[in-house]
Amino acid sequence: MPTVLSIAGSDPSGGAGIQGDIKTIFAEGCYGMGAVTGLTVQNTLGVYDVMPVPTDFLYRQIDETLSDIRPDAIKIGMIVSTEQIDVIVGLIKRYGLENVIVDPVIAPTSGVEFANDEVMKCMIEKLFPLSTLVTPNLPEAKRICEIIENFNLQVEGKWQMQSQTQSQVQTQSQSQTQIKRKAANLSMPELACFIGQNCGCSVLIKGGHAEGDDATDYLWTASDDDRIGCITEFKDERVETTSSHGTGCALSSSIAANMAKGHMLEAAIYRGKEYVTTALKSDMRIGTGNGSVNHGALARQ
Numbered sequence: 001m002p003t004v005l006s007i008a009g010s011d012p013s014g015g016a017g018i019q020g021d022i023k024t025i026f027a028e029g030c031y032g033m034g035a036v037t038g039l040t041v042q043n044t045l046g047v048y049d050v051m052p053v054p055t056d057f058l059y060r061q062i063d064e065t066l067s068d069i070r071p072d073a074i075k076i077g078m079i080v081s082t083e084q085i086d087v088i089v090g091l092i093k094r095y096g097l098e099n100v101i102v103d104p105v106i107a108p109t110s111g112v113e114f115a116n117d118e119v120m121k122c123m124i125e126k127l128f129p130l131s132t133l134v135t136p137n138l139p140e141a142k143r144i145c146e147i148i149e150n151f152n153l154q155v156e157g158k159w160q161m162q163s164q165t166q167s168q169v170q171t172q173s174q175s176q177t178q179i180k181r182k183a184a185n186l187s188m189p190e191l192a193c194f195i196g197q198n199c200g201c202s203v204l205i206k207g208g209h210a211e212g213d214d215a216t217d218y219l220w221t222a223s224d225d226d227r228i229g230c231i232t233e234f235k236d237e238r239v240e241t242t243s244s245h246g247t248g249c250a251l252s253s254s255i256a257a258n259m260a261k262g263h264m265l266e267a268a269i270y271r272g273k274e275y276v277t278t279a280l281k282s283d284m285r286i287g288t289g290n291g292s293v294n295h296g297a298l299a300r301q
């Protein structure tokens with residue numbers, strides 16, 4: 001049986017995080033494993049608190065699992081510190097893991113932040129280049145672009161430090177504002193291309209938070225060594241439901257499971273989208289807020 005490891009946070013209400021991931025992996029006919037990065041206090045109304053798992057304990061969870069069972073794919077969700085990223089990056093390299101799907105959860109729609117800018121910068125620099133696919137939603141993609149731009153500016157800023165005059169400082173802060181506006185104005189395909197070209201990985205920008213009658217996701221993949229790349233569109237109907245908690249986790253886990261089963265990236269994304277649309281259409285209505293998607297609505301081998 002194909003095996004998939006999820007490295008993610010716990011959602012005790014069962015819709016997202018490691019609970020949602022393992023339900024998805026099981027529904028896709030794979031063997032699911034889970035290493036927990038942190039505990040959360042959350043339900044269908046919001047996320048109230050996060051408690052990180054100590055770094056050495058995260059290391060041991062993943063290392064002992066990998067030394068026993070080799071995953072055919074891994075999905076990485078909530079990460080709360082740069083030390084956790086170092087542990088995960090070190091283990092991916094040491095075990096030579098393939099089919100690494102990273103869902104960079106910065107903050108839930110409602111509630112406390114998971115990853116601050118320092119953690120995101122570290123993820124962008126160290127984890128994204130090792131990933132097969134990174135799957136930010138639209139607000140996360142814009143934030144990632146801003147961090148890439150700001151990071152480049154800071155490096156340049158340090159280099160200019162010795163002879164910086166007041167007018168140069170003003171020019172620098174003006175150009176920072178312009179770049180922020182630029183990132184905010186990029187289209188979804190442009191965001192995907194920008195992140196992919198800077199980080200050396202394929203990027204899927206998810207359209208759940210975009211406007212429009214369809215829910216369309218955009219994939220950027222490098223087409224050659226020049227990284228000119230190409231965009232593929234994954235379009236499906238937008239489902240009207242109050243049960244959409246966990247769509248992002250379900251999508252990335254389904255893609256990981258389908259890659260574990262041997263599907264190529266584009267086919268795995270197509271199947272992941274089909275899984276999520278079916279899970280949304282089930283309109284399960286559990287809880288008093290934004291309830292979980294139905295992870296069992298589409299079960300396949």
Ligand SMILES: Nc1ncnc2c1ncn2[C@@H]1O[C@H](COP(=O)(O)OP(=O)(O)OP(=O)(O)O)[C@@H](O)[C@H]1O
Nearest residue numbers: 137206207208209215237238239246247248249251
């Ligand atoms: N109402 C909807 N109808 C159809 N598909 C949707 C809808 N909302 C989200 N999706 C799809 O679900 C997947 C996840 O997208 P979304 O933008 O919601 O991710 P996310 O914000 O990371 O999810 P989460 O809310 O779990 O954090 C994408 O494939 C997206 O197109």
Ligand SMILES: Cc1ncc(CO)c(N)n1
Nearest residue numbers: 009010011016017078108
């Ligand atoms: C633990 C966890 N991971 C991811 C999400 C998705 O935002 C969530 N709500 N909780």
